[in-house]
Amino acid sequence: MTRDPSPVSGSVSRWRVLALCHLAVFTFAVTLQMIPPLVEALVADLGMTHTQAGALMGLFTFPGIFLAIPGGYLSDVLGPRRVGLISLVTMAAGTFLMVSLTPNLLYAGRFLAGIGGGVLVVVCPQIISQRFLGKELGLAMGIFNTAVPLGTILSFNLLGLTHQVLGMRAVVVITGSLTAVSLASFYLAYVDPSMDPSEEVLPPPTLRGLGPAIWLIAAIWTLFNMAIMSFFTFGIDFFGSYGFTPNLAGLFTSTPMIVSILVVPVVGWLMDRHGWRTGLLIAGGILCGIAILLVFRHPAGAVLWTILLGLGVSMVPPATFSMAGEAVPRRKAGVGFGILTTLFNIGLFLGIPLMGTLRDRAGNYGPSFTLMAVFFLVSAAIALLLGVNRKLLLPPQETG
Numbered sequence: 581m582t583r584d585p586s587p588v589s590g591s592v593s594r595w596r597v598l599a600l601c602h603l604a605v606f607t608f609a610v611t612l613q614m615i616p617p618l619v620e621a622l623v624a625d626l627g628m629t630h631t632q633a634g635a636l637m638g639l640f641t642f643p644g645i646f647l648a649i650p651g652g653y654l655s656d657v658l659g660p661r662r663v664g665l666i667s668l669v670t671m672a673a674g675t676f677l678m679v680s681l682t683p684n685l686l687y688a689g690r691f692l693a694g695i696g697g698g699v700l701v702v703v704c705p706q707i708i709s710q711r712f713l714g715k716e717l718g719l720a721m722g723i724f725n726t727a728v729p730l731g732t733i734l735s736f737n738l739l740g741l742t743h744q745v746l747g748m749r750a751v752v753v754i755t756g757s758l759t760a761v762s763l764a765s766f767y768l769a770y771v772d773p774s775m776d777p778s779e780e781v782l783p784p785p786t787l788r789g790l791g792p793a794i795w796l797i798a799a800i801w802t803l804f805n806m807a808i809m810s811f812f813t814f815g816i817d818f819f820g821s822y823g824f825t826p827n828l829a830g831l832f833t834s835t836p837m838i839v840s841i842l843v844v845p846v847v848g849w850l851m852d853r854h855g856w857r858t859g860l861l862i863a864g865g866i867l868c869g870i871a872i873l874l875v876f877r878h879p880a881g882a883v884l885w886t887i888l889l890g891l892g893v894s895m896v897p898p899a900t901f902s903m904a905g906e907a908v909p910r911r912k913a914g915v916g917f918g919i920l921t922t923l924f925n926i927g928l929f930l931g932i933p934l935m936g937t938l939r940d941r942a943g944n945y946g947p948s949f950t951l952m953a954v955f956f957l958v959s960a961a962i963a964l965l966l967g968v969n970r971k972l973l974l975p976p977q978e979t980g
Contacts, residue, residue, distance in 0.1 A: 609731025644698020652918025670696030722848020839890025864895030865960025
C-alpha cells in the first residue's frame, strides 16, 4: 500500500532536487555516449564491425526494455531515493567492468551499466514531475533536458580528445568516476518527499487506467531517439569518411546538442506560458527530418544543417516529458515514465544496430540517414494525431 506523494513536501528544495537529477542524467548521457568517440578505434584496433560497435550502444539500452516499468513501479512504491541509488551503483559497476577492454567484458559491462541507466532515467523525471507538478514544470523539464546535450557534448569532444591522448582505458575510467561522483551526490543530498499522514492510503500503482496518451507520447519519443541517437552514434564516423578531422567530426556531431542547451530552457519557459506542446513535437520532427537529409546530401554545409537539426531537437524533449508527466495520474508517474523508457530502449536496441547494418551492407550512410529521416517524420505524424484529437491527452481518472 502506498500513499500519494506530495509534489512539494520534503526537506530538500525542489531546485536542489532538479540539480541532483540533472547531474544523474548528465552522467547517464556520458555513459551512453562514451562509445561513439571510440567507434573508429573499436573497428580498427579491436577488429569489430560497425554492427558490433552499434551493439555496444544497444546493449546499454537493452535492460531498460524489461526493467523500466518494474523500476518505475518500485520507485512509486519504495521511493525514488532507494531505486535511484541502486541504479547509480549498478551503472558505475558496469562501466568499471569495461576497463579490461576485452570484447566479452565490454559487452557485459555495457549490459550491467544499462541495467542501472535504464531505471535511472525513469526515476529522475518522475522526481521532477512530482516536485514541480502544476508550477514551472515546463521550465524545470527544459532545464532538466539540457543534461543529455551536455553529456553528449562532453563525450563527443572531451572523451574523444582523451582517447587520442590517453587511450580507450582512460575514457572508461573517467566515465566510471563521473558516475561515482553522481552517486555520492545523490546519496548525500537527496531525500524522498515526506508523506502527509492524513492522505488516503492507495493500492500500489498498476498499468491499468493509464489511458492512450502515454503510449502515443512514448511512441513519439522512441522514434525521435531511434533517429537522433543513431546520428550521434555514427555521426563522427560519417563526417570522418568525408575527410573531416576527428575534432571537427566530433564538433559537428555534437552541434545539435550545443544548440539544444541554449534553446531547450527557452522552449520550456514558453510552454509554461503558451502551451504549444503538440505543435512543438510536430515542428521538431519535421525540422529534424529535413535537416538529417541535408546533412547526408550536402555535408559541406554541416555547420548550418547541424544547427538546424539542433533547433528541431530542442523542441521535442521538454514537450515530451511535460506531456508524459501530466498524461497519467500523479502517483503513477513512475509507471508512466517506465513506459516511456521501455519503448525508448526497445527503439535504441533495435534501431542503432540496424543503422550500422545498413551502413555495412551499402558501404555508405545513405540508407541509414534516409531511415533516420523517416523516423523523425513518423514521430511528427503521431504528434499531429494528438493535436487533432486532444481528448486523447486528457488524463484518466485515478484508479488502482
